[in-house]
Amino acid sequence: MADTIPLKGQAAHGASRLAPGPQGRKPRPMFSSRNIMIYGALIFAAAYYLLPLYVMIVTSLKGMPEIRLGNIFSPPVEITFEPWVKAWATACTGLNCDGLSRGFWNSVRITIPSTIMSIAIASINGYALANWRFKGADLFFTILIVGAFIPYQVMIYPIVIVLREMGLYGSLTGLIIVHTIFGMPILTLLFRNYFSSLPEELFKAARIDGAGFWTIYFKIMLPMSLPIFVVAMILQITGIWNDFLFGVVFTRPEYYPMTVQLNNIVNSVQGVKEYNVNMAATILTGAVPLIVYFVSGRLFVRGIAAGAVKG
Amino acid sequence: MNNVSVSVRDLSLSFGAVTVLDTLNLDIQNGEFLVLLGASGCGKSTLLNCIAGLLDVTDGQIFIKDRNVTWEEPKDRGIGMVFQSYALYPQMTVERNLSFGLRVAKLPAAEIDKRVARAAEILQIQPLLKRKPSELSGGQRQRVAIGRALVRDVDVFLFDEPLSNLDAKLRSELRVEIKRLHQSLNNTMIYVTHDQIEALTLADRIAVMKSGVIQQLADPMTIYNFPENLFVAGFIGSPSMNFFRGEIKDRGGRKVIEVNGVDFGMEAYPARGPLETGRKVVLGVRPEHVKVDENVPGQEVHDAIVDIEEPMGADNLLWLKHAGQTMSVRIAGARRYAPGTALKISFDMSMASVFDAATENRI
Ligand SMILES: Nc1ncnc2c1ncn2[C@@H]1O[C@H](COP(=O)(O)OP(=O)(O)O)[C@@H](O)[C@H]1O
Numbered sequence A: 001m002a003d004t005i006p007l008k009g010q011a012a013h014g015a016s017r018l019a020p021g022p023q024g025r026k027p028r029p030m031f032s033s034r035n036i037m038i039y040g041a042l043i044f045a046a047a048y049y050l051l052p053l054y055v056m057i058v059t060s061l062k063g064m065p066e067i068r069l070g071n072i073f074s075p076p077v078e079i080t081f082e083p084w085v086k087a088w089a090t091a092c093t094g095l096n097c098d099g100l101s102r103g104f105w106n107s108v109r110i111t112i113p114s115t116i117m118s119i120a121i122a123s124i125n126g127y128a129l130a131n132w133r134f135k136g137a138d139l140f141f142t143i144l145i146v147g148a149f150i151p152y153q154v155m156i157y158p159i160v161i162v163l164r165e166m167g168l169y170g171s172l173t174g175l176i177i178v179h180t181i182f183g184m185p186i187l188t189l190l191f192r193n194y195f196s197s198l199p200e201e202l203f204k205a206a207r208i209d210g211a212g213f214w215t216i217y218f219k220i221m222l223p224m225s226l227p228i229f230v231v232a233m234i235l236q237i238t239g240i241w242n243d244f245l246f247g248v249v250f251t252r253p254e255y256y257p258m259t260v261q262l263n264n265i266v267n268s269v270q271g272v273k274e275y276n277v278n279m280a281a282t283i284l285t286g287a288v289p290l291i292v293y294f295v296s297g298r299l300f301v302r303g304i305a306a307g308a309v310k311g
Numbered sequence B: 001m002n003n004v005s006v007s008v009r010d011l012s013l014s015f016g017a018v019t020v021l022d023t024l025n026l027d028i029q030n031g032e033f034l035v036l037l038g039a040s041g042c043g044k045s046t047l048l049n050c051i052a053g054l055l056d057v058t059d060g061q062i063f064i065k066d067r068n069v070t071w072e073e074p075k076d077r078g079i080g081m082v083f084q085s086y087a088l089y090p091q092m093t094v095e096r097n098l099s100f101g102l103r104v105a106k107l108p109a110a111e112i113d114k115r116v117a118r119a120a121e122i123l124q125i126q127p128l129l130k131r132k133p134s135e136l137s138g139g140q141r142q143r144v145a146i147g148r149a150l151v152r153d154v155d156v157f158l159f160d161e162p163l164s165n166l167d168a169k170l171r172s173e174l175r176v177e178i179k180r181l182h183q184s185l186n187n188t189m190i191y192v193t194h195d196q197i198e199a200l201t202l203a204d205r206i207a208v209m210k211s212g213v214i215q216q217l218a219d220p221m222t223i224y225n226f227p228e229n230l231f232v233a234g235f236i237g238s239p240s241m242n243f244f245r246g247e248i249k250d251r252g253g254r255k256v257i258e259v260n261g262v263d264f265g266m267e268a269y270p271a272r273g274p275l276e277t278g279r280k281v282v283l284g285v286r287p288e289h290v291k292v293d294e295n296v297p298g299q300e301v302h303d304a305i306v307d308i309e310e311p312m313g314a315d316n317l318l319w320l321k322h323a324g325q326t327m328s329v330r331i332a333g334a335r336r337y338a339p340g341t342a343l344k345i346s347f348d349m350s351m352a353s354v355f356d357a358a359t360e361n362r363i
């Protein structure tokens, strides 16, 4: 017993074997020049990006007399939600004066079906390309990827003609189809790469078990792919919600999405510029992508954790 | 013909311009445990996937139980398959993993329960049925994967390196279990591995493959003791067989192989044909077929020097300098020799292998 080495935490025979001098974790000073540099730079960058948001929020909560004083950084003396209500319900956009609410619901009616359709089709595309290797798969994939690199502007006029011939020009359906098609290359690539990264043997095992194309897709692949579906959803919702060009080109004023209406409110030439209403309208329009980021960001992390069942 | 379980006839498979299998033929008997053994990339998995129906063959036919299944879907071939990475469905419990195929086939619930219970009992995984694969150890996962093949009630089991992801101890445990499973079920098993120990311990017959070609198909003892060519001889056995390049010489009517001026008499060697004088050959002797300090009757005794000693417990492995090269010798673990010791060795030529230096085939 006498020559056993005392283990850490065991007060073996009382005496410690540690010599005097450095031991344990190396101390680091809180205010070293290194820390000041790092935190200073980070705080500066954060402030740089947060400042405009701050200005927008305080301005949207002020009345017009207070704004005319010109202190854009000062907090509101008297908080008012009037501009928010006006932006949502009564601001005028050219023809009608029912605020952004109409655009909001248009955007919802555009974004939800476009997102669902594009993700549904692209995920099946990606699955077929990754796992079934049908004849001509490579050619199909190449064409799709080339499609991703063609500038949108080149295609606008042909699409207008196609939609007109189909009798869909100016309708929500037409715009939904356009969004679905334009999401296809990048989403297919995304899904194909994700499905390719899943172990091929899982797919083989399912085939031995007698599962066919759709059974494997719904019972095996889908449940393992929550993270990539969340990623695709974020991409599509924010992309389609923020779209301006397609919205203004392919729809009529009564179907304009929120972004187009926002532009019309902010740029309306009649009367005084109501900065507080414009700020509120802008924040309202940007709120949806923001909420999507915040909500699904957490879902996303959880999805990755849940999906990380390695072989 | 009736006794053949799986028959591969003139099978060819190419990926684009790359031919992986070229007119391969293989007949596997009912109830046989056949091991496909070969280095990584030689086409073992490809052959197994063709038999399973996971790959379309480029040419040739595959028969299972006398039925031409060349164009059949995997599920209709009467096979079950176990993969290296277990390939368990991560979102399903063990029970649902086992029953997935049966549910897809729309079997009655009572029948499904019965089969799952039986498989779970055979593999002793009853306590795991409600768990997810992520909550299992590697050994348990592979047991479940075997169970998934078991519930299918098939004639032929296909294993693709099922133990390669496990650590050494689990590997030998599960190896025994697979052997026991085969003994109790008695169905045909085709087992792919690059591990010669697995091949030697499990197989009724081993097919040694190289570059998509079966080099030798025989029972393990034949493969080990009478390798058909230089590749098989060198691939099987650890440490590897000792090879000596030499030439057949006539010493007054006595045939010997001369290696760097040292003679090895060939009287005891079971040659297949005449040994022409002057023929260039490769003499192969396994480490355990060299006697140290005891002579083989009728065989030359040579001098050698101990270079390195590797005691391995039951055995003792000596690396010797002899006939101008290094060779290994396996002796009983209790017999120890310090490096530098001079000793006498003698080859057991009845267990040696001689190959033609040009064709590399056994002579
Ligand atoms: N899908 C594929 N496309 C092209 N080549 C492949 C494909 N699958 C396998 N190969 C090639 O076929 C050869 C045999 O592969 P494989 O049967 O997996 O070998 P093993 O299982 O013996 O390690 C390898 O050279 C591999 O590169």
Ligand SMILES: [Mg+2]
Pocket: B041, B044, B045, B046, B161
């Ligand atoms: Mg393989």
